[in-house]
Amino acid sequence: MANIREIAKLAGVSVSTVSRVLNDYPYVKEEKRRAVLEAMDQLNYKKNINAVHLAKGKTCIVGVMLPDVAHPYFSAMMEGVAEEALRFGYHLLLFQTNYDVHKELEALEMLRMKQMDGLIICSHMASIEAIEAYMEDGPIVLCEDVKDNHFLSVSINHYDAFLLGMNYLIKKGHTKIGYCIGRSTGINSQIRKAAYEKALRAIDVQPNDEWRFEQCLHITDGKRVVEKLCSLHEKPTALLVTSDQVAAGIILWGKAYGVTIPNDLAIVSFDNHPIAEALGITTIELPLSLMGKKAFHMIYHCLKTGIYSEQKEQLPVQLIERMSG
Amino acid sequence: MANIREIAKLAGVSVSTVSRVLNDYPYVKEEKRRAVLEAMDQLNYKKNINAVHLAKGKTCIVGVMLPDVAHPYFSAMMEGVAEEALRFGYHLLLFQTNYDVHKELEALEMLRMKQMDGLIICSHMASIEAIEAYMEDGPIVLCEDVKDNHFLSVSINHYDAFLLGMNYLIKKGHTKIGYCIGRSTGINSQIRKAAYEKALRAIDVQPNDEWRFEQCLHITDGKRVVEKLCSLHEKPTALLVTSDQVAAGIILWGKAYGVTIPNDLAIVSFDNHPIAEALGITTIELPLSLMGKKAFHMIYHCLKTGIYSEQKEQLPVQLIERMSG
DNA sequence: GTAATGTATGAAATGCGTTTCAATGCAAGT
DNA sequence: ACTTGCATTGAAACGCATTTCATACATTAC
Incomplete structure (x- = not known):
């Protein structure tokens, strides 16, 4: 598969220039830009996203940890996260843990290994202390009412x-x-x-x-x-x-x-x-989908600005009266 | 963050040896293995998984494309996929498309860019021909009854x-x-x-x-x-x-x-x-969870053996008589 | 005793895009 | 004429683990 160097050679430019074209950076003569694009076309070039991840040190992937995707409570949240992530060009990695602490820790390890930039924990079994150990590896938001710690959280009161x-x-x-x-x-x-x-x-x-x-x-x-x-x-x-x-x-x-x-x-x-x-x-x-959206937003804001400002948001609920009670 | 070279230096071995320890390869003296492990511990080393992905040319990630995670039909399939993927150490990337062809194609592009090793398409809007163009980029399984093509598929009759x-x-x-x-x-x-x-x-x-x-x-x-x-x-x-x-x-x-x-x-x-x-x-x-599991399996088998054998499986259904009809 | 195996280890190449730094060319400002 | 500054481009370093190839020693085999 063609790589950036081959493109450079064929187009008669340097790899830096190819990279500039690839990422829409300014300062590339229209003439060279066209040559690069044509070379890419000719060699049927496709970026290797893993090289990008490695070079940039981030993946634009956010993890979602939950016990069971098939449960309406969690799939509703997930839907909210997914919709919002998509709007901002992020991808979602699903960790279905079934409340197995071991699997939960594995998800956290993936955060440490930079498989993803942040993690949304919809529900968990592991202790807060265990999760806290991973805070330095990327923004984590908990979807529960946590106090006395520095996690980001969105929750329902x-x-x-x-x-x-x-x-x-x-x-x-x-x-x-x-x-x-x-x-x-x-x-x-x-x-x-x-x-x-x-x-x-x-x-x-x-x-x-x-x-x-x-x-x-x-x-x-x-x-x-x-x-x-x-x-x-x-x-x-x-x-x-x-x-x-x-x-x-x-x-x-x-x-x-x-x-x-x-x-x-x-x-x-x-x-x-x-x-x-x-x-x-x-x-x-319960505004579950909204909670998912907010959760993603917290992560996104944190990643975008680079500022980790402890933030805890609670979402309002409303009673809808029908006939069962 | 510490990398493999620093570990090597601290442990007084070569990077190859560190890699061997990391991947449980044989032919490493117990003494050096311990030195490496200790160095890793001391520097709080964690693999950068993106470097692994790049070097190995694969990610152990499978994509799942569906219109809406919150719909029970799809969350049931997803649950099956997730359970099976976990058993085999694979991760799942979720693409919620909402039947937007553009988003579907984006998911397929990610396959081409090696973001994932394979893709499960639960439902789609894009034409079969459009999807076919991505077959060379990795195993794709369609969860529908497709004929006259070479896709892998699991479906309900x-x-x-x-x-x-x-x-x-x-x-x-x-x-x-x-x-x-x-x-x-x-x-x-x-x-x-x-x-x-x-x-x-x-x-x-x-x-x-x-x-x-x-x-x-x-x-x-x-x-x-x-x-x-x-x-x-x-x-x-x-x-x-x-x-x-x-x-x-x-x-x-x-x-x-x-x-x-x-x-x-x-x-x-x-x-x-x-x-x-x-x-x-x-x-x-309808055996939805099972369908998800089978879908994952087809991908897995294909990735494991490297053999792409066209395969179409249909799952049996059964009528459960109750009182509504 | 020499050839054939097996064990152990390191140097270097590989996968590939991004980013920094230095350098060149050219136009506007004094 | 001379400095300043922006536009343009490329070489090289960087991110990091894996893998191949070569080397050296220790056995076992014949």
Whole structure:
């Protein structure tokens, strides 16, 4: 395959001049420029981008780390990142970790090895300290509410969002409120738990451990929730569910088990995916795609200006009232 | 940042020896190996992967081209690709094209520039001829039923799958059958149309253009379908829908419009996403994740062996009977 | 005891584009 | 006429790991 030196020889110029033409630098006589372009055409020249990466010391690639691309929560974020990256001529490297710490570290290593210029961490299992060790290797943005450190972050204020949902249910007269979350570990889950307890404390109600459902990620998890719910002696009258998918599952299987929504059980969930509209689910809209865009932007800004200014942004949510709760 | 030469100097060996240690080659005295490792440790050495890419002439990166990561159809495929790629130590570069031909060509250019070793095209707008021009730049696999060319491909036999759905409905006594598809262009859509007409011809029924619904991609498109359906003078009694999402939308909005499933309208769809189970949708399961895995495998095999053997694989589907049709 | 193998190591070439630095030519400014 | 400055161009260094080839010594084989 032809390289820049062959082009130079054929066009009768130096490699520097070829490079200038290639990169649209000024100070090249029109005549030589044409000669170079013609030589490139003749030899069917194509840049070897890896040589560019090596020479420039950057790749215009940003990594995205997430547990599972197929989950709507993450694919929505990814979509936002992808759209924005494209607008700025960046490429995306996907790291699907499945919450395997080892794979997460591997992604971070790729940052260190300059495979990519920056990294967006949508969710992670590894400790913050472990991730911090890679901060010097390129901008990293975390999509979670991190404090007491110098990471860039965009996040949803899950505390306030959860409080919003809780207070909405409380205002509707509910006191027996349960909730469904995804992972039990993870900062977001802890934040939600805190908000849950805070809201209950405000109305002097003790949290009931039996009304906390973990590992609720997919629509099919709704079935398990309904079944467990039916088996309970004392049942909650309302559920706050961290995903429309799971809420949909609860509603649909609830129907099969004779659970009437919202009379037997009121439901407020999160996301506002199209399925929530279709099922009439009262939900708290999470701006996931926007979060992806913002995340990319932080990285981009940092790379462009070379200034790493610690920045933490929180995105607003809004409750969309429908009939489920 | 330290490079291989500095390590060599500090360890008192040649760069070749350092490289040998780095790549676990034999013929390095234990004593020197240790010296090298220690030097690497001392200088906090990390490979510059771009130099490796350049020197090796390959990147262990495979590109994935698709219109929209957030669509469950594609995120399911992507998930399969990602899982398999990870197993073999490959990385994934995502090209979200939104069916913009220009962006598609840009992805193909990246293949030519050796940014990646191979490319998986989940769906595309560009002509086959345009894509063919890039075949020499690396293995490309198309996830569609392509004939008369030398592409690698993994696909679902959409013709048979559609026929399966049609015949199922016909056997149930339906003759007034309509269908919903995504894009009207695209090979898959043409294939489906052919199967549709074939099935009707077999029972001597004329296709009705009013019963074809295009641009059905998301759950919310179900609303439009129901509305149009209600406005029709002569209505179909059954619909074949190319996505569970859309079928779900039709069922849910159908309820609001007083359309009883399956009595007023029988529905058979495709995918078998969890939502189909939740809603009791009779659906034809498409092995999307598996398709992603196979696609990666074809590329991998090709890269590993260096043999490009034209290969076209079709994956079987199965009808899962539930209550919607 | 000599040829044939195997082990161990380094110098140098290779992959390829970018960037810096020095040099030349030519026009405007004093 | 002489400095200043911009336009134009090329040589060479740079980024960095891999790989080939040659060399030297140590075994094993016949």
